[in-house]
Amino acid sequence: MSRSIHEEKAVKQFKDTQLLTRLLSYAKPYWKMIVLCIALAFLIVVADLARPYIMKVVIDGHINGLNRPMLAAGAEQAESLKRYGRVVEWDGKSYVRLDEEDAAAAQASPPEGAEAVQIVRTDGQYWLIAGWLSSPQAAVQAAEADGRAAVLSEGRTFAAAPLDEAALAAFRAQDYAGFVRLGVLFLLTVIGAAALSYLQSNLLQYTGQTIIFNIRQQLFNHLSRMSMSYFDRNPVGRLVVRVTQDTESLNQLYSQVVVNLVKDVIVLVGIVAVMLHMSVELALLSFTVIPVLALLTFWYRRVVREAQRRTRTILSRLNAFLAENLSGIRITQLFIREERQREQFDYHNTAYYRAGMRGTVINSIFQPAIGMMGNLAIALLLWYGGVKVIDSSITFGIVYAFTHYVRQFFQPLMSLAEKYNQIQQAMVGAERIFDMLDEKPAIACSDNPKHLPERVRGEIRFEHVWFAYNEGEWVLKDVSFTIQPGQTVAFVGATGAGKSSIIQLINRFYDIQKGSIKLDGIDIRDIPLDELRRSISVVQQDVFLFTGDIASNIRLNDHEITDEQVREAARMVHMDDYVRSLPDGYATQLGERGINLSLGQRQLLSFARAIAHQPQILILDEATSNIDTETELIVQDALHNISQGRTTLIVAHRLSTIQHADQIVVMHKGKVREIGNHYQLIAQRGYYYRLYELQYKEQSPYRPAR
Ligand SMILES: Nc1ncnc2c1ncn2[C@@H]1O[C@H](COP(=O)(O)OP(=O)(O)OP(=O)(O)O)[C@@H](O)[C@H]1O
Ligand SMILES: [Mg+2]
Secondary structure, eight states: OOOOTTSOOOOOOOOHHHHHHHHHHHHGGGHHHHHHHHHHHHHHHHHHHHHHHHHHIIIIIIITGGGSOEEEEEGGGHHHHGGGSOEEEETTEEEEEOOHHHHHHHHHSOOTTOEEEEEEEETTEEEEEESOOSSTTSOOEEEEETTEEEEEETTEEEEEEEOOHHHHHHHHHHHHHHHHHHHHHHHHHHHHHHHHHHHHHHHHHHHHHHHHHHHHHHHHHHHHHSOHHHHHHSOHHHHHHIIIIIHHHHHHIIIIIHHHHHHHHHHHHHHHHHHHHHOHHHHHHHHTTHHHHHHHHHHHHHHHHHHHHHHHHHHHHHHHHHHHHHHTHHHHHHTTOHHHHHHHHHHHHHHHHHHHHHHHHHHHHHHHHHHHHHHHHHHHHHHHHHHHHHTTSSOHHHHHHHHHHHHHHHHHHHHHHHHHHHHHHHHHHHHHHHHHHHSOOSSOOOSSOOOOOSSOOOOEEEEEEEEESSTTOEEEEEEEEEEOTTOEEEEEESTTSSHHHHHHHHTTSSOOSEEEEEETTEEGGGSOHHHHHHTEEEEOSSOOOOSEEHHHHHHTTOTTSOHHHHHHHHHHTTOHHHHHHSTTGGGOEEGGGSBOOOHHHHHHHHHHHHHHTOOSEEEEESTTTTSOHHHHHHHHHHHHHHTTTSEEEEEOSOGGGTTTOSEEEEEETTEEEEEEOHHHHHHHTSHHHHHHHHHHHHHTTTOOOO
């Protein structure tokens, strides 16, 4: 017993690198777009990272700027101060603030003609003191020395001059200007980042959607070339999932993941660089949580892909089940199998739910865990940074900026989890898509095809044909016969004898295992498939109608068939009157969005289809089984006309319909039992004779054989 087709076979596992290379190859035509997106990402990152830095400058340079060490010089040396920054004129002297580096340098070797001064505050009074405190936070105390105002700090005495409101305003002026300048800059980074993000995400969506569009197209083309045995093995539901959902997961990859991943990496590298630049100690401190992170990620990586794979497989099963059961709903209801089907659905549904939940649980552990690591890093920063601010080795602005950077640092890490998730989904999707694309159509065109002549004669020859759908289970055994051009040949035999199989073989829906089938003397395996199939029309018992109108169902997108030919074909099978009576005539919609035809009408339409395509070979597989006797006679008549000069193969259970055939091939259990025309076979008194007798007796009261 072979495995149920619902058991989704384990998809071939590809190496990640293999998958990535192939995935990238789809993105290759759009590389310019992607590079542009990455460039945009870079700008966005710069804007994002600039913000905490701007805050740091606001805090250290302006809010706390008044207490910074300064250099003072006479008006004539003002020029030499300009290189340190903005020069403030007050009371006939020039002053400039120093940043940390300059202050340190000036401390080591005081510049010529300039003196160190600083503004300090005690008890609500601001002083300009001669010299620098050991740190801006050092405690100060107003005092008097030699009868003049002075400030004491850590045992040192500084000469001090009180500053009035006007003086303060002069020193503060650059801070107010700075707030405005930096505020505007801050705003610009926000607006800029937003605008760039908008642009980037649109470009990305466009790229992703286009790539996926191509992949879906390729998949569909591929599927439409697959042989019938492939569709025997793969339920429709599964294929639908591949073409729609699996490709969607790839869309995520192209439109979200790739570029954002690059962006995240830029963010991480950028933050590390900025952190190290601002404070090596604090940076190293923040990084201490990284090993734990690495472990977490490692664990996550391992479990999540397995979960994803499972989910996909189960979803596939669920879909296949659904598709099959919905198309078979009539049978389910007729046989009151709803309860049982519901149980089965419940089973698949539960499995899917469990698989989904598992993924969710994994994520709900991972995401907060990463978040916690981030907060842990911030806690460390507060503790250590706080101490360092008090002893003045680090400014408050830096600690403040660090808390932001740490947050920004962990954000991509957290979304990395999500992205990893998406990548996993995409990888699983890609595996399944490539697995499908790699499946070679079992019916391949020969390497050196032989072309059919412009006008096919229609000679069909089976030579010792052996065929099995599944290995070892022979359906046709050593079948040989020859159909001359233009002959009408009938196939009869019990159910399961192999009649339909013969017909599918002529179309090359399947390939035979032994022997050969020749059309006009050429092995059909050497004939290009489209040429072969173009010369054959098949009318089957169950007719498939496409969504669309009647005319297009007859024409089947072959625009060489004119409206007149469509009508002519319908007239030949006596459908024209009926179609004209419909409100929209030949433009009447069928199926879901339109009317439903009866089984017999479908068969007539299918006849019209075959006639309109004017094939050299016409095959009818129980094509008249659902047509009433009167119409059948008419159709037989039409058939008789169109089969003139055409090779016609007919499979029929009603022997009355095939008596006029040039040859009748009697099949029995996959073998040719008898061949001959009606009279020869009757004379043989063999299997055909017995069949005929049975039916004749049955039919004689109503309709004696012609
Ligand atoms: N797609 C398939 N996969 C596997 N086995 C198949 C497939 N189609 C048909 N068979 C098997 O091949 C054998 C011949 O089937 P076939 O359809 O050719 O019979 P038939 O003569 O057309 O019967 P009927 O008169 O009922 O249409 C049957 O035993 C059937 O089980
Ligand atoms: Mg059949």
